[in-house]
Amino acid sequence: MTRDPEIVANERPVGPVRVRPENPFTGPSLWLPLRYLITGQVSLLLAIALAVLRAEDLVDFYYQGHLLAITHLITLGWITTTIMGASFLVAPLIFSAPLYSERLGRWQFPLLxxxxxVMVVHFWTGQYRGLAAGGILVLAATILFLVNVSLTxxxxxxxxxxxxxxxxxxTYLAATVMLGNLMALDKVLGFLGGQxxxxIKGHAHLAAxxxxxxxxxGVGHKMIPLLTASTIxxxxxxxxxxWLLNAGIVGLFVGLVTRSRWVFPFGLVVVLGFASAFCRLARPWRQGKVPRLDWSTRHVLAAFGCLALAILxxxxxxxxxxxxxxxxxRVAIAYAFxxxxxxxxxxxxxxxxxxIPLLVWLHRYSAIVHDEPVPKVSELC
Structure with missing residues (x-):
C-alpha cells in the first residue's frame, strides 16, 4: 500500500531515529520547480514595489496600463508561475506518480x-502593439505545461x-490563455468593439x-487532511x-461577457460551491478535533476568511x-485584491x-534515510 511521504517522514518521536519509507521519491530535480518558485516570489516582490510606486492608480479606474501590468505580474508572474512549478511536485509528492517529462518543464520556463x-513591460508603457508577442510566448509555454501535466x-x-x-x-487555464491572446490581438485589430x-471581467473570473x-x-483534497488531521x-x-462549481463558473463567465442578468444567480451557485469547500475544511472543528494551528493552517484559514470577504x-x-x-x-479593485x-x-x-520543507527533506535525505538518522520534516521549518 502506498503511504503518504509526509506521514512517513514525521512518524517518529522527537530525536533522530532511522526512517525507512516504503516508496522512494520519484520527483524531478530540485532546480526544476525551484526556478518557477523563485521567479514567482520575485514577481510578487516586484508587483508590491510597483504598487507602492503607483499607489494612486489603485484607487483609479482599473482598466489602465499600470494597474494591468501589476495585475499580470501577480496573476501570471506570481500565481500561475508558482502553481506551474508546484504542479511538477504534486504528482510525485502527493499522488506518487512521476512527472512525464522534466525536459518539457525546462523548455517551458524561458518561454513563460x-x-x-514582454506583456508586463508593454502594459506598463502603454505600447500595446507588442503585447500579442508576449501573449504568444505565454501560450506556447502553457501548451507545453498542459501536455506535460495531462500526461502525468x-x-x-x-x-x-x-x-x-x-x-x-x-481546461480553464487553456481557455483563459487563449482568451487573453484574443484580447491582446484586439489591441491591434479592434475586433471586440465595445465588449x-x-x-476582461469574464477573463479574470475564468482565471481566478x-x-x-x-x-x-483539487490539491486541497490531499493537503487539507494533512493540515487538519481529518480523513479524505x-x-x-x-x-x-x-459539478456545482463548473456550472457556476461557466454560467458566470457567459453572463459577464454577454452582460446578462444571470450574473448574480450564477455567482450564488459559485458561492454555494465554495461554502461546501469551507464546510469540508471546518469538519474537524465541528467534530471536536481541533488541529494544531501551525503557520500553514493559519494561512489557509486566513485565506478562506479573505474569500468570504471577496464573496461579499x-x-x-x-x-x-x-x-x-x-x-x-473602487469596490471592484478591493474585490480583486x-x-x-x-x-x-x-x-x-x-x-x-x-x-517546500517536504520537498527539501526528500531531496536531501531520501538517499541516506536507510543508513543514518534524519530529522523530521517539521524540524526544517
Missing amino acids: AVGIS LRRIPRKDVAVPYLMAAL VLAT LGWVSLMIL EEERRSRRRL FGLALASGLLGDDALAS LGLVGWITLMIIGMSYRV
Missing part, C-alpha cells in the same frame, strides 16, 4: 518568463477524487475561479461540488446596487509551508 516580461495525470488512478478538479483547472470591459481556485481545491472526503460529495464584495457588484460608477470601480492577494496568495503560502 520572457512572455510575462494519466498515471494517477481515475478514482482519485482530486484528478477531476485538476483536469477541469487545466472589451465585459470580456476556474484555473486557480479549482487547482487549489468521499468521492460522491466531492464530484457534486465540482463580488455579490455587491453583481447585484447592480452600486449605482455610483466611481464607487463600483481580496481574491488575488487574500484568498489565492495566502492559500499558496499556507500550502508552501508544507510542500
